[in-house]
Amino acid sequence: MNKYIAKTRILFLNMLRRDRLVWSLWIVAVVGFIVGLVPVFDNLLLAGEMDRLAMVEMMKNPAMIALVGPVYGEADYTLGAAFANYMLVFSLLIVGVMNVFLVTRHTRLEEDTGRMELLRALPVGRHANLMATALLTLSVNVLLAVILTVFLYLFRGQGMSMEGCVLFGVSMGVIGIFFAATTAFLSQIASNNRSALSMSILLLLILYVMRAVGDVWHESLALISPLGLILRTKIFVQDSWWPVLPIVALSLVFAGLTLFLSDKRDMGSGLLPEKAGREHGATWLSGPFGLAFKLTKNTIILWGVVIFMLAAMYGSVFGELDAYLSSNATIQAMIAMDPRFTPVEQFMVLLMMVMSIISTVPILALVNRISHEEKNGFLELMLCQPVSKTSMISSYLVLTLVTSVCYQFIAAFGLWSVGSMVLETTPTLTSFIVSAFLYLPAIWVIAGMLIVIIGFLPGKSAIIYYYLGYAIVVNYIGRLIKMPEWTRKLTSYGYIPQYPLEEISLSVHVGLLALFVLLCAVGFYGFRKRDILTK
Structure with missing residues (x-):
């Protein structure tokens, strides 16, 4: 032995x-x-008896049971019971x-x-x-x-x-x-x-x-x-x-x-056993974009399914939303309650921000794929062919842009389609799509930051995930614990208007797009000038 x-x-x-x-x-x-x-649960979720009762009813919703599990101890729903149920x-x-x-x-x-x-x-x-x-x-x-x-x-x-x-x-x-x-x-x-x-x-x-x-x-x-x-x-x-x-x-x-x-x-x-490949590849595989899509298509599809499932689960909560928002101090602390808008419209702001941050995770993975290929020595083999560095990284960037649009549409459609099944009056599909697409420049700026890291700090792409973690904390949890507004402004998500509660700001989106283009240009320059990592 x-x-x-x-x-x-x-x-x-x-x-x-x-x-x-x-x-x-x-x-x-x-x-x-x-x-x-x-302490967040202690200070906000169980601030009063109405909050506790509303939470129990919310957690008994089939969608919430599917999301986090069944409710236990509802007769005496203590902080411990609620915390374990949620977390x-x-x-x-x-x-x-x-x-x-x-x-x-x-x-x-x-x-x-x-x-x-x-x-x-x-x-x-x-x-x-x-x-x-x-x-x-x-x-x-x-x-x-x-x-x-x-x-x-x-x-x-x-x-x-x-x-x-x-x-x-x-x-x-x-x-x-x-x-x-x-x-x-x-x-x-x-x-x-x-x-x-x-x-x-x-x-x-x-x-x-x-x-x-x-x-x-x-x-x-x-x-x-x-x-x-x-x-x-x-x-x-x-x-x-x-x-x-x-x-x-x-x-x-x-x-x-x-x-x-x-x-x-x-x-x-x-x-x-590995599946035998074709004797001859398809014509669309002859370029770097086709190769990038071939290597990542399964991941793209899998994440698309995950995003739709999450959006559908969130959308199924709309049926219980009216009573829950009126009595829950936590959600009221996270969104700007405005009597001019329906509860669904106000809650949609929070959900779209959450779904956009979730969608950013696979987007960063797509951009980072070229770094993975470089680390494993495959990029060096590709560049032995008549293919430039710029065309390689551009292929992954274009694929990222297209995929991000698809993911935001999937998130919007998932929220709207399931939400309209459980609630008679919901915002139009157009409203959901507009709200989702407004976050595209914010997602692209994060992707541009990763391109800069790939261009100048090869092998250090994990840095961007720490930044994304910070964005999650300040934009989601930060609203609960009343973090200063400037902490959210350190992330691209902090500049996106809360549509339909706020007017669309063209200057903000133009500024974010300009920043994205600048980041890509800087990252491309660094990637083109530096040596490729070899195994």
């Missing part, structure tokens, strides 16, 4: 040291996000994504880059890397659970017991370990890192949808999904521990299957 796991300890310590910034930032971000919202599912999704990236980073990515082959040439056991990755994810998830428990208890509010805080932290750690195990399993099946990453994220979404459908229509379906099963802990209400055990057992099963399959495949390949 020792020959299979030889040098595991050394590899584990190396991973721990090499990724210390990555996992530390993940833990700080997750704990800060969760614990930071406890648990989304927190679990974040931890799931964290573990997907951690595992693929140390398994299939190592094989795709050739580092695993060099490692295997040394006296290292066949399963040593897998075991070291398992130890890393186990350590990170346990540390996350402990830190989260401590800070939740320190900042606890009404109804947040010590046992509930511990169970919240343990639930996060257990779900993280589960997705680490499933990702390691899928990494044995997939043919490359990108496929392993896509399959793991797809599994996460499937389990989320299973939970949503099960919670609304058939509970047995929700119990099959670990994301639905863990909600049956009823944190801060009953604090049931039994759902933790099946998830731990399932994680061990996937871990065992991973070790078994690891013996059955060759390094650098997957158990699923």
Whole structure:
């Protein structure tokens, strides 16, 4: 047995040291996000009895149940019950994504880059890397659970017991370990890192949808999904521990299957056969734009589906909106209540801002794809052909612009189509589209910033995601905690007029478009003048 796991300890310590910034930032971000919202719930959501009753009714809406899960403890809806109801599912999704990236980073990515082959040439056991990755994810998830428990208890509010805080932290750690195990399993099946990453994220979404459908229509379906099963802990209400055990057992099963399959495949390949490609490519693939679209079309389609689903879920809330807005201080703090406009029109402002920020995530991923191709050495091969640097980055930029327009239309159509089903009088589709399209210059400015980073700071494109995180905090949470207006003006979203509550400002959009063009010009110049990174 020792020959299979030889040098595991050394590899584990190396991973721990090499990724210390990555996992530390993940833990700080997750704990800060969760614990930071406890005082917000305490100060705003449960400010009065009307707010509490309105919240319970809102959470019993089928759309909200699909979004965050069933309501527990509605007879005595304490801060703890409300907090767990609102936060648990989304927190679990974040931890799931964290573990997907951690595992693929140390398994299939190592094989795709050739580092695993060099490692295997040394006296290292066949399963040593897998075991070291398992130890890393186990350590990170346990540390996350402990830190989260401590800070939740320190900042606890009404109804947040010590046992509930511990169970919240343990639930996060257990779900993280589960997705680490499933990702390691899928990494044995997939043919490359990108496929392993896509399959793991797809599994996460499937389990989320299973939970949503099960919670609304058939509970047995929700119990099959670990994301639905863990909600049956009823944190801060009953604090049931039994759902933790099946998830731990399932994680061990996937871990065992991973070790078994690891013996059955060759390094650098997957158990699923790769689909044979065409003998001759299509004509539209002959240019850089066609190639960029071919490489990213699956991601574009997947994100389009996700954006529509989110928009549809938000749109289904419109039926309960009138009573909820009139009694909820939180939403009133986030939007400018104006009697001249309907509640849907006022709420649409907030939803469109949220959907626009969500749409920015895949847009940045599209722009960053050229950086990914450069890092893996593929861009160098493309530039050996009669193709310029400018045409390559321009292709991804044009694809980004077209995709952003499509995503904003999908978001607007999703909100309008489902909203009109649950509410007789809704704003016109044109109003939703105009409100969505007004955010396009703001999205493009963020994309332009990423182009500048790619042009002058190759390999540092992650910086833009920290900026996007700041934009989320100041434009969404910042409205709750009354952050100064100038903090929002440091982001492009802070300049967009709240249509239809405010008049459309042509000068603002012209200014943002001019800034976008300037950023692109600067980024193109830097990209054209610098050397291409080589492997």
